[in-house]
Amino acid sequence: MVITRRRLVQILSGLTMASMTGVGRAQFWFAPSLTYPALKVGNTRNLQNNQPVYFNYPDSRAQGLLVKLGRPALLGVGSGRDIVAFSASCTHMGCGVQYKGGRMVCPCHFSMYDPAKAAQVYQGLASTSLPQIQLRIQANGDIFANAVNGLIWGRAKNI
């Protein structure tokens, strides 16, 4: 098909529409593709190594898990590059994962994720890593959740 200028405008406006509404002709969305709220989930001063903090994000029905690993992690933030956060819903069937000694374990079917490797699945039935929650640290140490990189289990759309 020859793409005329008129047709090109149609395509571009279609794409713009799609990115605004999330529906329409655009077919692939790579995360983060949505507008996420910024939410304060902790402060670096209050984080202790391997003591997870649970919070709700991006809304009250989704649980996230924030942890300082005490060792550098893929996509980790903070001076030690060791602070990471993930959706706490197992990507297999949605059970709440538990943080146990440097690992995340699902109590339902025992999928396990490595928080230092972007929550890579290293055992179990889950097919993707836990969605990683993008973090930003302010000068005063406040940690903000910015976006979710991956689909939260049980949703067709994160927001």
Add this chain to the structure above:
Amino acid sequence: MPYARRDQLPIPPKDAQAHNTVCQYCTVGCGYKVYTWPVGRLGGVKTDQNAFGVDLSQQVPLAGQTFSETMHSIITKKDGQQYHVVIVPAKDSPINLKGDHSSRGATNALATWSDTRATQERLKYPLLRIGDQFQVVTWEEALEVLGRVLKGIREKYTDDAIAVKCFDHGGSGSGFENNYGVGNLFFKGFSVKHISIHNRPAYNSEVWGSRERGVHELNYDASDARLADTLVLWGANPYENASVFYTEHMLPNFQGATVAEKQQNLPKGEPVEAAYLIVVDPRRTSSLTVAEQLAPGRTLHLRPNLGSDYILANAIARVIWERKYYDMGYLQNRTDLGKLEEYKAKSLKSDTTYADFMAQAVKITGVSQADIEKAADWIAKPKAGGAKRRTLTIYEKGMIWNMKNYDQIAAVVQMNVLSHNIGRPGTGVGRQGGHQEGYVRPPSPTPGSIFAGGPPVNVDKYITGGEGKLYWVIGTNPYLSTPNNQVYRKRVHERTTELSNFLGQSGEPASTRERVAKILEGLDQTGGLFLVVQDLYLTHTAQDAHLVLPASAWGEANQTSINCNSRLLRLYERFMDPPGEALQDWEICKRVGLKMAELYRQDGNTTEAAKFEFGKNWSKDEDVFLAGTAEFPNNKIPESEEATLPAECYTGVTYRFLQQQGQKGIRTPVRQDPASGKLVGTLRRYSTNFGTKDGKFSWYGTDDWEGYPAEVQKYLEGDMASQYPFWMTTGRSQLIWQTMYNDHLLPEKTSEVPMPYIELHPQDAQKLGIKGGDLVEVWNEEGNGIFMTHVTDAVKPGLIFALMYHHRGTSNSMTSGYTDPKTTIPWYKGTRVNVRKIAGALPDLQMNTSVLQQNKFD
């Protein structure tokens, strides 16, 4: 690096085309639903706006409809249009209850062919090696070359010079239809005797030790795992390799969650409780360690020395005999008492005192007498009130690919039958299975083991020994999968290259006839081999081929298979088109047959031509499915005679019937009720008779412990003992499927298992200065391999575990050429090796790959 993620997925609209299917991967055969619809339209979040019928505006309730990032893709059909394809776990399957699924099935959508994704690597057109490069040709040209080469070879050297290595399984794009196609080509058209099965060097059952007792290996139902008092996993690791069978049918039993089901299904008043688990395995597998979390005090781990499992099974059986945990009435009525004496004398050593026998068994197996006796109690000790205990014993490759395959399998089956742990609810002794099944073929050249007309010929050795002229590899990648792999790869490469070089220093003959003449001349004058590979991808083996034939895959045709844990037959519906000109294997075989027939008719040889016209009336998948029933005996028989039927008998079943059954399917062997004519499935086998001529179980006396075969014993003597100080066993990982033929294209998989790995005990790791994530070389006289290291207590000091298949290498390079003289089944899971650290490290690999312990859940 972490792979690209998604945070929203296209919702299937209410009118999306819906298909029933079954996962293409493992033995379990979970049910799946496929939705396809044209790109450009989307469903909505409300219940009545989407095909799931689920309110997606709310978080789906826990364990509701899973729709993960890997369950959607876009494909292109022959009409040129793009379609969404969504493949999600079915909610109405008796196998994957509650919509459970594994990471294999969850990626079915990603593995579909598309020219805009990595699966564009799929073969679209036939490829012919011309000028020592692959060149695209038409089917007509490919068939002309192949037909004439085949005809030339068989006329000069007979069919014995045509060697084949071919799948014989269900699922994975094969099933009854494709099995029947290849079976007809090689057993009706050609009379091929040098044929071997996809994962081994010969054409044999892996369980003749069971079948020749009258017990087909698929005899239990998945529900038996929920009803059992005791589960025995012997050389089977279902948490990783049959994941949903474990999580939906075993795990609830460990937790006591099936007690109500037991009360409902078992005789009133019979004591029931949560299950006990016995794991027999050299490793602390995750199937064991998960259960340790859920049922502390109810698990028992036996770690026999490699190869000694049959001695252990016999020792447990001796305890059962000694403690009278058997029912003499059952043994008298249902088993061959004459042969029982042979079993007692040879396997149970009834002439030896119990104390002497046990001392010997403990010495050989390395398992304590207390544990052997505890296992016997858990397997066979009658319950309070005298009710027989219900034990389901599931074995797999740890037993099958053990030393002395025949005796290993016979021993474990006999242990269960001795205590009547077969043919009753909650019992059985059978395979876990690796893949699904779907075997129907004309009679094969080898009827059985050395005791029944065998053993079959070792085709690997035939080929590596310089014999044969044409080698046809179908749906398997033996450059990774066959034993003694390094020898095999090097020799096949050498022989195929020799032929390629003969075809011309520079220019090669260009007309079809001249090319064929030159090929035949080369086969005559050199030790060369003409290699044909028929597959989905240009596999490692295909790289050396002269002719590559593109096969179509799961989802690209209607197919039928059974799973292993319930023999559940279902229709795997076609939902997309194959790439380019790829064809189902049955259709390729039909076309080759018709080409042969045409060539013979040109010669006026109508007799020979007729043999090759087996497929002339096959125009669609179901034609082949129905034609296959010619191989089954009369199935209009009463239930009491079910043992006379082959396990896969489906006579009377049609696609229409299967469509109506949907996920419910029907359990084979299928009978046609003599009174009503209705199709009846078989839930569980051997409740009335065994599959022998007289219906009685046929006992067998196993061999004494004879030590290790020469191919491995050499490593235990003299200098070799210190040069190769480790035992190596091998196996699979939950995270990847088989040789990764699909998985190597999926970043979700390659990031998790970027290369083959070994497991090394912490003590050995410390001694060798090796850390998790380091690279090591593993080697012995047979071969070499580079592996990443996982440091873990899953293995014992002095024993390493190596991943068997990975697209970047195989532990089979180190396995010996030994096969069981009774069956020609290899011992993939035991040899001796040395390990050295490779200097330096790959920081990128270490940064991106988890080395956390895979069996540690606490």
